[in-house]
Amino acid sequence: MIRLDMGSKVALGFLVAMGIGALAVASLPLPDPSAFALENALSPPAWTLHPILGTDAQGRDLAARILWGARISLSVGFLGSLVALLIGLPWGAVAGYRGGRADRWMMRFCDALEGVPLVVVVLFLLAILQEYRMEMASIGLGRIHLFFFAVGALFWVPTARVARAEALRLRKAPFVEASRGIGAPTISILLRHILPHLLSTVLVMLTLTLPRVVLMEAFLSFLGLGVEAPDVSWGILSREGLETLNPLVDCWWILALPGLALTLTLLALQRLGDGLRDALSSPGR
């Protein structure tokens, strides 16, 4: 059993609450997140009454929008991290286990990727792929699906490096040498002996990749190249908040509250990842 420290437990509790809120938002007593109500535009948060967190420039309920945004932001974060894991883990495991020339070339490829401004390249790719949105729509792919792959492509290298280091260590382990000795094929050694031992690493890497992916989604949506309206995400809410902000009307909540949701989630994920890493690497395990 994993023993978490107090801070990680608080972080986990916050994330679970946010997750439940995001999953159950449809059955919560909140207004429709895209229902315009111009007569209620920019009402300040009432905290205990309706609207709890105030409304935006179109009178849409901010609490509902933040929770609906959590659905998209968190699912992009989760699936994007999964894609990064699915690329990085086999890459690193194979490089570390095979060693030698294969390892050198595979890792050199990772080094080369670090010389490329990947975010810019991915933005460029996303823009070009816009030309094919009709074809993609016909096979059921939207921009949001492209996103998972784009983000996975951005963040798999660190996972691959960690997986490689672990695989290098396991390569010389007695049970791996034993199965090599009885002539087990490489693929089955990788699947049955290397990958299961990478599980705790995987858990930590997943938690540490998540905040980066969530932030990247917010970043791209903020630039107008990510999730599109009528979908809501924290990046879109921040963008709208910033656009609404002006010196004449006091409407701090419209930027500060989505920003707070995003920041707290990022901090909680980071804290949980650090806590998990400490818990899994402690000698008492």
Add this chain to the structure above:
Amino acid sequence: MNPFLRRFGAWVFTILLVHAVAFLLVRGARGGPLDSARELPPQVRAALESHYHLDAPLAEQYARALGGLLQGDLGPSMHYRGTGVSEVLAAGLPVSLALGAGGILVALLFGIVAGLGAARRPGGVMDWAVRSGASLVMGIPNFILAGLGVAFFSFVLGWLPSAGSGGPAHFILPSLALGLPFAGQLSRLVRTRGLEVLAGDAVRAAKARGLSEFHILRFHVLPRTLVPVAAFLGPAAAGMLTGSLVVEQVFTLPGIGTHFVQAALNRDYTLALGATVLYTALLGATTWASDIWMARLDPRLGSR
């Protein structure tokens, strides 16, 4: 072979590779430079295509693009008619470089001062303040930080301009928004290294000679913390490159980032291609500069 020469070769190779891949994608993509809302008569279209050599074989087009790249000419922009991509980027580059320099300055200044201040009395009030401040600025996404900065300093206090580019004052908030998250990371590095140095013999000897605390921090501790600082600058510059996309957008600074995002939204692929190549070149150059600085601080690192 000289490691710096090898790095230079890798830099050139990366630029050429990114350019080639981006070129193929742009040429492969539907929606060429002549697809505007207005339908062109076939003769006009053919004339324009032959003018821009779009009817030539792909290899010849690539050879032309490569020749242009070597001469610093990235071809015409698809969106801004009659303007070359290089001109647009050349207009944006000084703004972006000023922002980047401001960001690095903020990161170094705040990061080093706060880190040393925290290392002076571990567990003290200053240490606590620096560490919480660092977690805070590292946790808040920079576009939120920028927005809150605008709300407070421009709208509530009215001290600083909220957007546009005019004079140095226009760069204060953007530089802070760009640099503070990195200052947070840097303060942690400097604090850790500073604690080690402060516990060492050199500092004990300096104290025994009765030197002032400021003198010790400035001349005995600071130089010894610079290697991790230099090592941090390479990745930090890469991060700032990404961050500047958003910060330029928030403050409507007409830098490369703004042009690039606009190009991506306007389907101006030649401009996007040029910006991508320029970003690749900038990233390589900053990483290189950080390596050179590191090798000068610690010659053992140069021979790798």
